Amino acid sequence: MSIKHVISVSGGKDSAATLLLAIERFGKANLVPIFCDTGNEHQAVYDYLVYMESALGITITRLRANFDAEIAAKRKFIACDKRTRREYETALVFDVNGEPVPKRDGRGNIITRKVKRDGQEIDEPVQKTRKIGGGRRVRWSNKGKRRALELLLPTGNPFLDLCMWKGRFPSRKAQFCTEELKRNPAVEFQMALVDAGHTVVSWQGIRRDESQNRRNAKKFETVGGGLYIFRPIVEWTALQVFEYCASQGVKPNPLYLQGMGRVGCMPCINANKAELKQIADRFPEHVERIHAWELLVGTVSKRQAATFIPAPGITPAQAVDHGIYAVIDWARTTRGGKQRDLLAILDDHSGCSSSYGLCDQASHELEVA
Ligand code: SF4
Structure with a gap:
């Protein structure tokens, strides 16, 4: 029976540092780096994975959740639904x-x-x-059923298919995206290794100072049945992570140099006001994509409306006319959300605006050897 070290790679700094630590301690032979593709990623993330593979001489296994069966079951449910509520x-x-x-x-x-x-x-x-x-x-109207049955078909994009199946986007209170798109595919993959007779150590790049939810994260946990969790950088700071990656000759994901505080979905449902503004200014094509998704998910939902991130002050009933563009308008305002920030409109976004002060490191220290 062999030990498999499964490293969850996200394209961000913390998982990159975790992967480098695993390589340093155990070599590449028993490492299995995995990437759970949400389908809501920036192209820079996919490019960064390719860069890591070639810089480190490894292969990262891509996992994508599939909701074809759930969508088929929902189509059947809509076609049969007779409930009034x-x-x-x-x-x-x-x-x-x-x-x-x-x-x-x-x-x-x-x-x-x-x-x-x-x-x-x-x-x-x-x-x-x-x-x-x-x-x-809130029962399905016949018109709503017809519209939904016409469009509720798998697209092959995990994030979009998940939202079409649920009839809504995830939110801070109902963050089902992490579970369905990241945790479940990773656990299924790891359990398949356990079932094949391996002991699996799941390496996770989590830090306690990242958020309140993670302040008590344990360094090591026994899940049972031959599955263990190891979080080697729980006590590290973001700066230590960047410095360690640089010391290993690995450059950071370029998204950190473009105003992104975190690398993950583009945008993430937890993106803050400043990140949303940066995304709108630098990557407007992602805002347009989310708008198209809002129209599609809204059409196949019972409410006939869905917003990716509700803009402050907009009730669900008003959501149909106030999608992602209303949130971006709000993100461009100053404190209080009423006045447009004229100085920010003049911002030149051609340079580095890393939240981690990476400008100098990016151009001088973090070049790949
Ligand atoms: S990065 Fe954000 S949107 Fe993407 S799965 Fe995680 S919580 Fe959900």
Whole structure:
């Protein structure tokens, strides 16, 4: 039984450093670098993978999620759907003293949910809600069914097919893209290696200072059944990562030099205001692509509307006329979101605007040997 070190490569700096560490410690023979292609990537990511393969003398296995079966099942469901249902706006209920009223089950017991507070898991009461207004019918109209059945067909693009299947785009609260497009294909691949008799160590380029969600990330975890997780750079900073890659003669993905704080989907649903502005200014073709996706996903959804990132102040009902372009308009405003930033409009985007201060390194230190 051999040990396979599976390295998840994203085209970003952290996974590049993780891959380099794995090569340094174990050589290339038992390494299996993988890349989960979301289909919502910038061409620079695909080019960077090719660059890494030739610079390091490795092969990166490309994995793409497939939703053909789910889309076929949804087509059948739409064609058969006879349900009528109403969807209501809701509001939280407070008592006369302004205290939240807890939700109760049929026996009068308070309903609770598990939440984490200061690292401790506790049971928190769920607050009661009430319906507002008369609601609206959310069953498929015959016209909607006809439109959806005409267009709801697999495109071969994982991100777009996932959204067409779900009838919506992922969001910060419902981040199903990571699970469906990255985690599941990677785990399936690793489990196939385990089933073939290998012990698998899954190397992940995660750092604790990246986000609140990752602040408690463990360095090593035993999943069970011959599968382990290793996160060798959990304690590193972004600067250490760039410096380590440079010391190994590997240059960063050029997207870091063009205002991108992270390399992943273009755009990511978690992109901040500054990143959205950079994307719109530098890569308008991606904004146009997302707009075309919004029209398609909206057409095959029951609501007949879908937005990639809802613009602040736009309700779901208004979303049909306010897609990605409304978000970009907002991203071009100054604080408060009301006034256009005239100085920013004059920005020259031909140079480097790395969020990591890579300008000098990019031109002098990080050239590939
Ligand atoms: S969270 Fe962002 S980068 Fe990750 S899959 Fe979703 S859109 Fe892509």
